[in-house]
Amino acid sequence: MEKEYKKGDVLEVTINDMSDEGLGIGKHDGYALFVKDTVVGDKCKVKIMKAKKNYAFAHLEEVIVPSSFRITPNCKFAKACGGCQLQAMSYEAELEFKENKVKNNLIRLGGFSEEYIESIKEPIVGMEQPFRYRNKAQYPIGYDKEGNLVAGFYAGRTHDIIPNTDCFLGREINKEILECILSFMKKEKISAYDEKTGKGLLRHVLIREGFSTGEIMVCLIVNAKSLEKEQELCSILTKEIPAIKSICLNSNLKDTNVIMGDETRVLWGKETIEDELDGVRFKISARSFYQINPVQTERLYKKALDYASLTGKESVWDLYCGIGTISLFLARKAGKVYGVEIIPEAIADAKENANLNGIKNAEFFVGKAEEVLPEFYNNPDSENMLHPDVIVVDPPRKGCDEKCLETMLQMEPERIVYVSCDSATLARDLKILCAEKYELKAWQCYDQFCRTVHCETVVCLNKNFSKPKDYIQIGIDAEDYYRIKESEKKSE
Numbered sequence: 089m090e091k092e093y094k095k096g097d098v099l100e101v102t103i104n105d106m107s108d109e110g111l112g113i114g115k116h117d118g119y120a121l122f123v124k125d126t127v128v129g130d131k132c133k134v135k136i137m138k139a140k141k142n143y144a145f146a147h148l149e150e151v152i153v154p155s156s157f158r159i160t161p162n163c164k165f166a167k168a169c170g171g172c173q174l175q176a177m178s179y180e181a182e183l184e185f186k187e188n189k190v191k192n193n194l195i196r197l198g199g200f201s202e203e204y205i206e207s208i209k210e211p212i213v214g215m216e217q218p219f220r221y222r223n224k225a226q227y228p229i230g231y232d233k234e235g236n237l238v239a240g241f242y243a244g245r246t247h248d249i250i251p252n253t254d255c256f257l258g259r260e261i262n263k264e265i266l267e268c269i270l271s272f273m274k275k276e277k278i279s280a281y282d283e284k285t286g287k288g289l290l291r292h293v294l295i296r297e298g299f300s301t302g303e304i305m306v307c308l309i310v311n312a313k314s315l316e317k318e319q320e321l322c323s324i325l326t327k328e329i330p331a332i333k334s335i336c337l338n339s340n341l342k343d344t345n346v347i348m349g350d351e352t353r354v355l356w357g358k359e360t361i362e363d364e365l366d367g368v369r370f371k372i373s374a375r376s377f378y379q380i381n382p383v384q385t386e387r388l389y390k391k392a393l394d395y396a397s398l399t400g401k402e403s404v405w406d407l408y409c410g411i412g413t414i415s416l417f418l419a420r421k422a423g424k425v426y427g428v429e430i431i432p433e434a435i436a437d438a439k440e441n442a443n444l445n446g447i448k449n450a451e452f453f454v455g456k457a458e459e460v461l462p463e464f465y466n467n468p469d470s471e472n473m474l475h476p477d478v479i480v481v482d483p484p485r486k487g488c489d490e491k492c493l494e495t496m497l498q499m500e501p502e503r504i505v506y507v508s509c510d511s512a513t514l515a516r517d518l519k520i521l522c523a524e525k526y527e528l529k530a531w532q533c534y535d536q537f538c539r540t541v542h543c544e545t546v547v548c549l550n551k552n553f554s555k556p557k558d559y560i561q562i563g564i565d566a567e568d569y570y571r572i573k574e575s576e577k578k579s580e
């Protein structure tokens with residue numbers, strides 16, 4: 089009879105794989121155990137917390153023989169905090185883990201052969217220092233068990249706050265800013281918001297820094313329209329930390345765990361701070377979406393630009409464009425760029441950012457990519473936008489909508505550049521795009537979210553075509569041949 093596993097069982101297991109969420113996986117007589125805080129190669133003692141028929145979640149009781157990849161986490165809150173999943177793993181092992189995860193998805197879900205995927209891989213780009221890379225931090229404010237006012241992070245899966253004003257992924261200056269705010273609150277007896285009762289004032293502190301300009305924005309998220317002595321707090325903060333260029337108050341009166349409310353008011357200084365990526369300047373307001381790791385973002389976008397192979401004449405669509413970050417990168421090298429994004433405020437930012445940089449060849453549309461693109465494709469007036477040279481997509485985790493993929497295939501751009509934050513949906517979409525018309529030419533991972541399980545990937549697809557008969561005779565590269573034929577067609 090098969091052995092039955094139950095809650096409370098203590099077992100010895102060797103971890104030999106890792107789940108997408110960063111849980112170590114080990115097998116005990118074929119029964120899978122998912123264990124938090126373990127590293128591939130660890131031999132450990134674990135205790136079952138929740139048992140299912142074929143697998144269980146278990147708690148790490150003791151590492152008997154540590155993996156050669158195991159390191160001591162830099163942050164003493166690594167185990168309790170829900171933020172980083174891979175702190176006990178060496179950074180080299182982390183990069184390998186991420187690249188393998190993407191590779192396996194391309195093979196398993198994309199249907200590509202391992203040999204092919206390996207042959208077109210460009211090595212993962214990691215950071216020199218995988219810490220202090222975040223330009224944005226959102227600290228919840230509350231009370232610890234003894235009733236002390238604290239700022240920190242939610243413990244994994246709960247809303248208990250672990251007091252920590254110096255998260256290792258964020259900037260060192262965050263600590264100074266938070267401690268200044270906490271001491272002001274204590275002195276003025278300003279309360280923190282309590283999720284259980286809905287009472288109290290300060291909910292979160294959001295801090296953002298433009299790395300290239302050094303400008304800092306502090307946004308207080310408050311369960312009210314104003315804060316007592318708010319101007320006094322501003323003058324203390326700006327005196328202590330001169331890099332602060334903007335202080336805002338966002339009112340969130342709702343009983344919700346969505347962090348920000350709809351109303352934002354400037355308390356001191358400017359409404360936005362600025363940052364620069366490879367010479368393109370961006371205005372960032374308290375609520376705008378902006379990539380959190382600017383160093384890796386710049387590298388990733390340069391690669392996307394490289395894959396787009398622009399010469400200055402091309403027409404390009406940038407789908408899921410956000411505030412136009414990739415669009416403006418592309419516009420400097422393209423004939424015309426069309427950006428599409430679902431959030432109207434982001435498009436307003438994109439237009440403003442285009443103006444700020446004197447970029448005139450970018451046009452932006454609000455709407456769903458899967459609706460805007462077919463509308464253009466089916467509208468005879470949009471003739472010049474029908475056959476773009478390049479389409480770039482950077483969708484959220486759920487990937488591209490099928491209608492969007494279908495229209496991209498109809499539009500037949502020469503190249504498609506796909507930037508993805510979820511390799512499972514990337515692989516699923518590539519299977520559709522590469523079924524007939526497109527060929528996967530290259531792929532590369534960029535570690536944007538060091539010490540967490542998330543990973544960005546950028547891939548390049550070229551329009552496929554059956555080799556023409558005279559291809560061998562003229563002896564030129566297939567792509568060049570195709571380009572010549574195209575320009576012949578155009579000049580006819």
Ligand code: SAH
Pocket residue numbers: 377378379407408409410411412413414428429430431434455456457458482483484
């Ligand atoms: N390319 C941008 C943003 C990428 S994040 C950057 O690098 O900064 C993905 C974006 O897709 C988000 O801004 C989100 O609002 C947008 N989005 C989500 N669903 C969408 C849809 N169906 N159509 C268009 N945009 C969408």
